[in-house]
Amino acid sequence: MGTSRMFRVFVVLGSAFMILLIIIYWDDVGVSHLYLHTPVSPGPKIPHGPPPQQSQTSRTPSFLSDIDAFVNQFLEPGTGEPTDPVPPDTSNQSEKAEERYIPRREWKIHLTPVAAELRERQEQRRKLLQEMCANDSIAFPGKNRSFDDISNKELDHLIVDDRHGIIYCYVPKVACSNWKRIMIVLSESMLQDGVPQRDPLAIPRDLVHNSSMHFTFNKFWKRYGKFAKHLMKVKLKKYTKFLFVRDPFVRLISAYRNKFELRNDDFYRRFGQVMLRRYANQPTPPASVDEAFGVGVHPSFSNFLQYLLDPQTEKEMPFNEHWRQVYRLCHPCQIQYDFVGHLETAEEDAEHLLRQLRVDNVVEFPNSHRNLTASSWEADWFSTVPIEARRELYKLYEPDFRLFGYDRPEWILNE
Template sequence: MGTSRMFRVFIILGSAFMILLIIIYWDDVGSSHLYLHTPISPGPKVPHPHPPRQQPQTSRTPSFLSDIDAFVNQFLEPGTGEPTDPAPADTSNQSEKAAERYIPRQEWKVHPSPVAAELRQRQAQRRRLLQEMCANDSLEFPGRNRSFDDIPNKELDHLIVDDRHGIIYCYVPKVACSNWKRILIVLSESLLRDGVPERDPLAVPRNLVHNGSMHFTFNKFWRRYGKFAKHLMKVKLKKYTKFLFVRDPFLRLISAYRDKLETPNEEFYHRFARVMLRSYGNQPTPPSTVDEAFGAGIRPSFSHFVQYLLDPRTEKKVPFNEHWQQVYRLCHPCQIQYDFVGHLETAEEDAEQLLRQLRVDNVVEFPTSSGTLAAGGWEADWFSTVPVAARRELFKLYEPDFRLFGYHRPDSVLNE
């Protein structure tokens, strides 16, 4: 009888101890789930350079986030999020395996001088503008007032997570996203060459850059963490540095047209060009292949592309393709307070500043590129065959992106 009573006492004391640990643990990071209708961010991070170390570390001290991931994975398998599923072999996310054997390649750079004041001020202005526009009732667009919890999981597929370096990147097609994806692949060490992690972003093969298995996005949290997914997203949004790059919305559309419709692309020809030719190009039976079409001089014009974007039937059939979908729909800037907003027009300066802020500028450099479209008088040439009324309708369609990210109204195009 005495043994049974002592056993019950131990059970009660052990339970009380576990409850106390959970309360302390939860108080540290769990508060973010209480604020469901506010943007999640601690504000911009100011990097502090590490002093030089005498010996390279051979292992990293586990962070809270790695602890919570390990805790959740005790109960949820990556396959379906169900506790009772047999554990499948995880071959889709090599970056986590690479993290287990991670050894820093170089010491952190110690910068003797701070980031130039004008660059810091420019970033502060961009972030402040986003906050003001999101709070401005005169700027209305779908989804502006919804909470983070209201965003469907599929719409979070552009948020790439790097757990090793504490980074969340929202990629925007036609805004140097290929090079930023290359950088994240290099940082993840998920691409090995002769058993050694690839270090040169430009050496990452193009077919892997946009390969979904190379990137861990918020949309994949649901499969891995199940009902814990949203809470873990919020924890990482609070802890990690979040960034995106944008560009002039009209120039992005021109770039998308040139890349996907003006040049031969079998996929885009079948999915979009043939639709445009049938609906707006007087081609009831367009050629069946892109080679046949281009060989006969048949392709949609930029005016056809604009008609397609403005046609209310377009999105009734299928949402905009990511290459011309608005940035506010891809990256949700009114629900996520980004710590860094880069512009393609100042890409090199912004990339250098960001990599330094992330403290990875010793590991990787942003590849320089040429041929980027910049605003100029020639912009009106692209719209010369587009009626003025259609140009103004197109501006309304993309006006939130213009105003959120500080791009001027293109009067030279809209007032002719």
């Protein structure tokens, strides 16, 4: 009996060890193959003081501890030995990578703590999300489903940076271009003259929105197979998760201005022509955006809102990401976000977040000098929209207003 029992133990341990090796290989080696960046380089040496305490977002030890727990559950009481600590993997730290390493701007490290009011701001925003998700008075599609019920296609806005333990849910029209640039710099997924690009603004716009530059949750299935959902949950538990939002109505105005007041042939052909035919008495709209602009034809803001409120729109296809509700993009009732930034307080929030992530010595959030849509313009934009349409639109986006703490726009809904 003793021999048989020992044999079973060895078989179980051997199987678990093989699973561990496969997962670690996929999680570590696979990332470098996907991103095509140089191996992880050691940081600069600090001459004085003790080494900095390891961040809680450190990927390898926390991941291995989960695997240890997985292995230990197969052992009968009294048959297992304490798991030996696993040394960190340094096989991918080459001398060439060290030679090409660009020293971090250590002088930029903030030694003073984050202001109490900024910490309180984040606490209030996180608490509000929890309260709204638990509040039965607010209902919206998908609110009460579990994370397992979210389809793979709906997870394409969650960008993962395994190097720093960060997950970012990007929301179009909320400074997502610059935050995507930050994620590219941190993940080192773009090389410039053989070294990782360190300047966010030097990343071309076409690459910023190129899906191959970002490792998103919906790509986990291709890499990890049946382990994908489990690994998503592990990373959601261990990593720092953040998103940025803005006033929902102002976001709609910004989307309209960017996609239909400017020459965008793709959006004109996919959406603009539909709006003109259905709501602007244009049965045969111009074939291209250049022709349309040449004769002064484009969908009005009212046409755009009619399109959003038309039940036929969602029957044909889900809302485009530029006007899709944030709760549908980022699933805030299934994912407990650690940081909720607002575009209205973007400068303070960005600095706070980068300090919290301990990467403010690596990258700075770029300042935007573009013409931004102001909240004060809302009344002017909605002046030509019938009052009933405004109220229906609010119902459509009410979850975003309430989840993220934006006041009900009474001056628009009750005029």
